[in-house]
Amino acid sequence: MTDINDEDLRTRFSALRNDDGRVEPEFRSMLDRAARSSLSDRSSVRSNMRWVAVAAAILVAAALIVGKARDLGSRQQAALATQTITTWQSPTAGLLQPTARDLLAPPPLLSSVFDGVASPTLQLKTD
Amino acid sequence: MEHQLERELGQLHSESWGWALACCGRDRDLAEEVLQSAYLQIISRRATFNGDSSFRTWVFGVIRWTARTERRRRLFWIRRHTDSDGASEVVDTTRGADVIAEQSEDREALIRALESLSRRQREVLQLVFYHDMTIEEAARVMKVSLGSARTHYERGKKSLAQKLGQGVDR
Numbered sequence: 001m002t003d004i005n006d007e008d009l010r011t012r013f014s015a016l017r018n019d020d021g022r023v024e025p026e027f028r029s030m031l032d033r034a035a036r037s038s039l040s041d042r043s044s045v046r047s048n049m050r051w052v053a054v055a056a057a058i059l060v061a062a063a064l065i066v067g068k069a070r071d072l073g074s075r076q077q078a079a080l081a082t083q084t085i086t087t088w089q090s091p092t093a094g095l096l097q098p099t100a101r102d103l104l105a106p107p108p109l110l111s112s113v114f115d116g117v118a119s120p121t122l123q124l125k126t127d
Numbered sequence: 128m129e130h131q132l133e134r135e136l137g138q139l140h141s142e143s144w145g146w147a148l149a150c151c152g153r154d155r156d157l158a159e160e161v162l163q164s165a166y167l168q169i170i171s172r173r174a175t176f177n178g179d180s181s182f183r184t185w186v187f188g189v190i191r192w193t194a195r196t197e198r199r200r201r202l203f204w205i206r207r208h209t210d211s212d213g214a215s216e217v218v219d220t221t222r223g224a225d226v227i228a229e230q231s232e233d234r235e236a237l238i239r240a241l242e243s244l245s246r247r248q249r250e251v252l253q254l255v256f257y258h259d260m261t262i263e264e265a266a267r268v269m270k271v272s273l274g275s276a277r278t279h280y281e282r283g284k285k286s287l288a289q290k291l292g293q294g295v296d297r
Contacts, residue, residue, distance in 0.1 A: 009287065016257065027136070030159070037167055
């Protein structure tokens with residue numbers, strides 16, 4: 001087997017480099033293409049950003065409209081509920097209606113469930 | 128500042144082209160695309176030079192990274208859009224099989240021998256013998272430790288010399 005040393009390798013790589021140099025693209029045109037590509041990238045980013053901004057504005061507007069609609073709905077519901085609560089009467093409300101005398105009388109200091117039962121008896125004993 | 132950057136890139140262009148070819152399996156179209164993309168990243172400041180290494184080492188690093196990204200992107204695209212037979216066809220095309228056939232025998236032998244090496248071995252040998260870099264500089268471009276680069280260099284050189292020697296004997 002033939003021994004290939006560092007110098008041989010360098011020579012072969014050098015020949016490869018020369019061959020590659022023959023098909024080398026021009027630097028300036030490549031840089032110009034890169035610059036153009038950069039510009040188109042930027043403009044596409046800008047236009048994308050514009051679309052994103054428009055979409056965001058539409059979303060915000062939609063959220064505001066939905067929020068307002070919900071708010072209005074809940075207010076109407078609350079008003080209806082208040083109205084029904086204030087006008088509602090239980091079926092036995094008539095039984096609970098106090099007389100004018102009961103309302104004017106001071107509340108008893110010591111009241112008991114036996115108030116009405118016990119007082120006539122005690123009165124009799126003292127007599 | 129921008130003009131200075133362009134001037135420095137221009138001075139390195141031949142070497143960058145050679146490195147881009149090496150990173151793209153010697154596919155000219157892909158190498159051109161990769162190099163243009165790397166220039167774009169540099170001039171648009173998406174890749175910034177912080178002075179940790181030489182400008183050449185940094186540019187080579189950008190090219191290498193861009194080539195890897197592009198290869199992955201293509202591989203992903205191939206996997207998605209073609210069956211396994213189609214994929215092997217496309218991979219052969221990216222290696223520039225048709226281009227290699229046109230080249231001289233020595234050049235073809237060197238390219239074939241390089242292709243048989245591992246990626247890291249191929250890279251370190253290309254950087255040292257083609258671009259006259261030191262192993263330390265090559266390690267920086269490849270983002271590996273100096274020890275690792277040395278190992279790849281020694282093994283790769285031995286393997287390459289054997290393969291080329293066999294070719295010479297034939």
